Amino acid sequence: MQLSLNSFLPLSLRVRLRPIAFIAALLIAWQIAVSRSPVHILPGPSEVVGGIVDLIRHGLLLKYIVASLFRVTWGFLLAACLAIPIGLHVGWHRRAEMALNPLIQIFRPISPLAWIPIAILWLGVGDLSSIFLIFLGCFFPLLLTAINAVQNVPAVHANVARNFGLSPAAVVYRVLYPAVVPQLIVGLRITLGVAWLVVVAAEMIAVNSGLGFLIVDARNAGNRYDLVVAGMVIIGLIGLLLDLGMRSLERVKSLRWSYSED
Amino acid sequence: MAASANKLPETDAPIKLSADHVGMVFQRDGKTTQVLRDVNLQVAPGEFVCILGPSGCGKSTLLSTMAGFLSPSSGEVKIDGELVTGPSPRRIFVFQERGVFPWLTVEGNIAFGLFKLSRLERDRRIAYYVKLVGLEGFEKAYPSELSGGMKQRLEVARALAVNPDMLFLDEPFGALDSITRLTMRRELLRIWEAERNTIIFVTHDIDEAVQLADRVAVMSDRPATIQQIVTIDIPHPRDLSSPRYLELRNGIFDQLGLAHKV
Numbered sequence: 086m087q088l089s090l091n092s093f094l095p096l097s098l099r100v101r102l103r104p105i106a107f108i109a110a111l112l113i114a115w116q117i118a119v120s121r122s123p124v125h126i127l128p129g130p131s132e133v134v135g136g137i138v139d140l141i142r143h144g145l146l147l148k149y150i151v152a153s154l155f156r157v158t159w160g161f162l163l164a165a166c167l168a169i170p171i172g173l174h175v176g177w178h179r180r181a182e183m184a185l186n187p188l189i190q191i192f193r194p195i196s197p198l199a200w201i202p203i204a205i206l207w208l209g210v211g212d213l214s215s216i217f218l219i220f221l222g223c224f225f226p227l228l229l230t231a232i233n234a235v236q237n238v239p240a241v242h243a244n245v246a247r248n249f250g251l252s253p254a255a256v257v258y259r260v261l262y263p264a265v266v267p268q269l270i271v272g273l274r275i276t277l278g279v280a281w282l283v284v285v286a287a288e289m290i291a292v293n294s295g296l297g298f299l300i301v302d303a304r305n306a307g308n309r310y311d312l313v314v315a316g317m318v319i320i321g322l323i324g325l326l327l328d329l330g331m332r333s334l335e336r337v338k339s340l341r342w343s344y345s346e347d
Numbered sequence: 348m349a350a351s352a353n354k355l356p357e358t359d360a361p362i363k364l365s366a367d368h369v370g371m372v373f374q375r376d377g378k379t380t381q382v383l384r385d386v387n388l389q390v391a392p393g394e395f396v397c398i399l400g401p402s403g404c405g406k407s408t409l410l411s412t413m414a415g416f417l418s419p420s421s422g423e424v425k426i427d428g429e430l431v432t433g434p435s436p437r438r439i440f441v442f443q444e445r446g447v448f449p450w451l452t453v454e455g456n457i458a459f460g461l462f463k464l465s466r467l468e469r470d471r472r473i474a475y476y477v478k479l480v481g482l483e484g485f486e487k488a489y490p491s492e493l494s495g496g497m498k499q500r501l502e503v504a505r506a507l508a509v510n511p512d513m514l515f516l517d518e519p520f521g522a523l524d525s526i527t528r529l530t531m532r533r534e535l536l537r538i539w540e541a542e543r544n545t546i547i548f549v550t551h552d553i554d555e556a557v558q559l560a561d562r563v564a565v566m567s568d569r570p571a572t573i574q575q576i577v578t579i580d581i582p583h584p585r586d587l588s589s590p591r592y593l594e595l596r597n598g599i600f601d602q603l604g605l606a607h608k609v
């Protein structure tokens with residue numbers, strides 16, 4: 086079987102099929118293990134699929150996905166719009182970096198989840214506080230990415246720009262900006278992953294919709310572990326899609342330069 | 348041995364660049380290093396001068412000072428009789444490290460300094476300099492798709508495209524293999540004979556200096572000063588096995604205190 090498959094399929098397709106085959110094998114193993122287990126410690130894949138179908142039938146799946154994505158989008162975009170310009174400025178001016186660095190280093194290790202009580206106190210239970218938490222989770226990593234990105238711009242580039250007589254504004258948008266874009270894209274990709282982690286946690290406490298809420302609610306309302314695992318699977322799949330989306334940005338030719346360089 | 352004082356042979360010749368008593372002291376970690384001490388050099392318009400010296404003696408520092416990227420701790424540099432206070436598009440520096448912009452194509456790099464020109468004139472110059480440095484067919488290529496020698500030619504083309512009266516070249520062929528280096532020297536001489544810019548070329552390669560320059564300024568160890576200026580009175584194209592070539596080359600070897608055998 087393996088042999089005949091190999092000779093039929095081109096190499097690239099075979100390489101792509103490999104992870105899918107592996108996942109399928111795991112699912113089968115999971116199903117077998119669950120059906121043989123004397124105690125019910127985990128729903129099997131079939132029950133999870135049943136749970137997902139249940140959610141779709143009640144119109145909850147799409148509603149919760151949209152609710153979670155809505156919060157992530159706003160929190161992430163707000164953080165990006167603030168952190169990147171600030172980071173670029175701070176990185177460009179050594180003094181600003183020296184002044185702000187201690188503050189950044191103090192705020193950075195505080196998990197966004199530690200802010201939950203304060204978020205609820207300030208913004209109440211609802212979208213705003215979970216957006217705020219995502220914002221916090223994204224802001225500091227993006228700020229540091231932007232600061233580092235500027236500092237990694239070789240001095241040669243800035244000197245060439247000065248040599249050709251560019252105005253300070255032109256130096257920023259013709260040299261500084263293109264030079265940092267590849268690093269920013271990597272930072273944005275990683276941070277979007279963080280945002281997705283934070284939203285689920287935030288929804289467990291601060292709101293009553295979304296995929297995080299689904300998981301807590303399914304457990305509280307009758308130990309529906311099929312729905313709990315269904316929620317986890319959906320979270321994982323959407324996280325994968327978000328990452329694939331960001332990765333496709335890295336492949337844009339004019340943004341890709343640093344990845345192909347030595 | 349054609350040694351002269353640190354002045355031009357004819358005292359009433361016009362002077363493009365003059366460095367007078369240039370000294371440079373760096374301060375780092377409370378330690379002061381004197382890199383340049385009383386450097387004097389005068390360069391005529393259209394002249395090709397090589398600055399030759401051991402690695403780390405301060406050649407790049409001297410060149411940066413002459414181009415206006417650094418201001419000297421003592422003494423002054425004048426170009427066309429005016430004190431140099433900063434870099435200018437009239438004189439382009441070709442950096443020792445990679446100076447081409449990796450996010451721009453060959454065309455984009457050459458056009459970098461041409462932002463004040465009309466589109467028509469810009470396209471004309473791009474086409475002309477792409478051809479001059481032999482990069483036809485690579486107009487749309489990114490630097491990562493070019494060889495080291497092609498990148499150097501691109502950087503020279505970008506510099507020439509703004510029609511500078513002076514070029515400062517800091518070991519432009521240092522990272523290339525010896526065969527490419529030889530071709531690049533021939534190309535540079537061909538371009539110089541066509542454009543007649545004043546060129547100051549830094550190198551630590553004695554042969555390179557004697558092959559290219561009208562005059563070679565030999566620098567001492569740190570704190571560096573110009574210990575001798577050698578006029579290379581061989582017309583181009585130079586015969587690398589002629590007695591005069593070997594005589595001049597050996598003279599510089601002796602000057603630098605090097606042995607003739609390895």
Ligand SMILES: Nc1ncnc2c1ncn2[C@@H]1O[C@H](COP(=O)(O)OP(=O)(O)OP(=O)(O)O)[C@@H](O)[C@H]1O
Pocket residue numbers: 373374375380382400401402403404405406407408409443551
């Ligand atoms: N900004 C700086 N601060 C402190 N010291 C410096 C600075 N720039 C250069 N130096 C020192 O000055 C000396 C000369 O450096 P420079 O780069 O001019 O040498 P070079 O002759 O160009 O060497 P190479 O042939 O290796 O390029 C070195 O010892 C270097 O450490």
Ligand SMILES: [Mg+2]
Pocket residue numbers: 406407408443517518
């Ligand atoms: Mg150098």
